[in-house]
Amino acid sequence: GESVGLHLPTLSVQEGDNSIINCAYSNSASDYFIWYKQESGKGPQFIIDIRSNMDKRQGQRVTVLLNKTVKHLSLQIAATQPGDSAVYFCAENSNNAGNMLTFGGGTRLMVKP
């Protein structure tokens, strides 16, 4: 299930299950969104992006959904694997800001074997 800890929200899932990580963004002018994965001791790694003229984009085992009406972004990971265990950040960008990213708070995904 999903819980909010003292620092990072944590999502714990069983290996093989699907995971859904949510993100709320605040800037209605944001028109480009990215999901990053950060493993312990590493920098953020690009997973998938979506522009505001789309509401869904699929990659390999990952899908990003964008709901501009409620300013909500989600990352779905199919058949979650132990290697998916990491902290996931959403990031937003607006054309007015150039390529400046504003990161969301992050969610820790823990995959139980």
Added chain:
Amino acid sequence: DTEVTQTPKHLVMGMTNKKSLKCEQHMGHRAMYWYKQKAKKPPELMFVYSYEKLSINESVPSRFSPECPNSSLLNLHLHALQPEDSALYLCASSSSAGGYYEQYFGPGTRLTVT
């Protein structure tokens, strides 16, 4: 080569020391970034360089001094830091600082100020 490298991996420095963090990329990217990341927090943008010129300084204290000697290198000079500056410092690069381009991150330098 889609790698951004950072040195050193770890750095411990006193409040009176002067040290530098280094970042390098060979992807031909013309935009480079410094971010600061505190434990269990998201990265926060510090500086943006575009075509080797500082284009954005997010109100960073002057004890942090960035430098871009050429299009492949980015340095962050540190002087008279405070313990609260202890964090993971991430470098990133992208094709351009305008528009939407994937930012590639290095592994970071974990800095401890004593």
